[in-house]
Amino acid sequence: QKEVEQNSGPLSVPEGAIASLNCTYSDRGSQSFFWYRQYSGKSPELIMSIYSNGDQEDGRFTAQLNKASQYVSLLIRDSQPSDSATYLCAVNGISGGYNKLIFGAGTRLAVHP
Amino acid sequence: DGGITQSPKYLFRKEGQNVTLSCEQNLNHDAMYWYRQDPGQGLRLIYYSQIVNDFQKGDIAEGYSVSREKKESFPLTVTSAQKNPTAFYLCASSRMNSGNTIYFGEGSWLTVV
Numbered sequence: 001q002k003e004v005e006q007n008s009g010p011l012s013v014p015e016g017a018i019a020s021l022n023c024t025y026s027d028r029g030s031q032s033f034f035w036y037r038q039y040s041g042k043s044p045e046l047i048m049s050i051y052s053n054g055d056q057e058d059g060r061f062t063a064q065l066n067k068a069s070q071y072v073s074l075l076i077r078d079s080q081p082s083d084s085a086t087y088l089c090a091v092n093g094i095s096g097g098y099n100k101l102i103f104g105a106g107t108r109l110a111v112h113p
Numbered sequence: 114d115g116g117i118t119q120s121p122k123y124l125f126r127k128e129g130q131n132v133t134l135s136c137e138q139n140l141n142h143d144a145m146y147w148y149r150q151d152p153g154q155g156l157r158l159i160y161y162s163q164i165v166n167d168f169q170k171g172d173i174a175e176g177y178s179v180s181r182e183k184k185e186s187f188p189l190t191v192t193s194a195q196k197n198p199t200a201f202y203l204c205a206s207s208r209m210n211s212g213n214t215i216y217f218g219e220g221s222w223l224t225v226v
Contacts (some may be wrong), residue, residue: 009155034214043203043217044156088155100171101215103148105155 003027004091006104014112019076023089023104026070032092033065033072038106039085047087048074079111116140116166126191134189134221136204143148145187146215147204156203162187163209181206191223196203199225203217 005024013019021035032051036044048063050056050072056063062075072091076083086106093102117138126132138145144163147154148218158171160180176195181187187206191198201222 003154043220045217046214047212090216100158100161103155103157105153 001079001103003093004089004104006089006107007017009104009108011107011108012110012112015079015111016090017079017080017111019079019083019109021074021087021089021092021107021109022071022075023073024071025089025091025093025102026069027091027093028070028104030091030093031100033046033063034090034101035061035063035072035074036088036090037085038088038104044088064087074093081111081113084109084111116208117134117204117216119202119218119221121221122219123222123224125224127226129193131190132223134191134202134204134223136187136188136189136218137185138204138207138218139185139205140216142206142216143183143184143209144207144215146207147171147177147179147187147189148203148205150201152201159202161187183220197225198223 003026014077035048036075037047038044050063060077064073088106089104090101120135125197146161147159159177160179162168164216168179168181178190203220204218205215
């Protein structure tokens with residue numbers, strides 16, 4: 001089982017719709033959760049971080065965390081073509097004796113006009 | 114401007130050659146990281162460093178070496194022992210005790226010719 005799993009997509013949504021991106025993780029001890037957006041050929045940029053169960057909103061973005069079910073999701077409201085990118089889920093974990101961020105392979109989102 | 118600067122952006126390596134990727138940050142971050150990304154895959158940790166003159170191997174350290182002589186700098190050398198070095202290399206940094214929020218440089222593309 002991969003440590004952080006994401007559906008690779010592509011997830012295709014029409015402009016103005018809600019895009020829902022999901023991520024599951026295996027380490028129950030994880031405390032920090034992040035969503036990064038990565039445009040093709042560019043480096044990842046941080047969109048959201050979440051540390052406690054529930055929802056956290058920032059503009060059109062909402063991160064949701066459920067530690068009991070070990071999943072974290074990202075909702076993008078009023079999706080725009082400029083949101084088309086790969087979204088990486090990252091979770092902190094202990095591996096090899098040190099604390100590190102573990103990344104999923106990413107979900108590719110395509111927002112069509 | 115504060116940030117993480119990677120150079121060169123594009124680099125070509127001949128078989129059997131060592132190459133060094135530069136990473137400099139002026140964010141006063143204690144921790145620095147090197148990740149490798151292959152097409153359609155997530156980020157894999159090569160090396161990381163939490164303090165000057167100390168660094169630890171990540172998941173795929175074989176064929177790579179690093180140094181951390183200054184807080185601001187964390188160069189990565191891709192040695193000839195790395196048999197498949199063609200990839201996108203990302204340098205990142207974070208504050209200690211920041212919940213592992215990391216920020217990325219713009220990345221370096223390395224191609225073997």
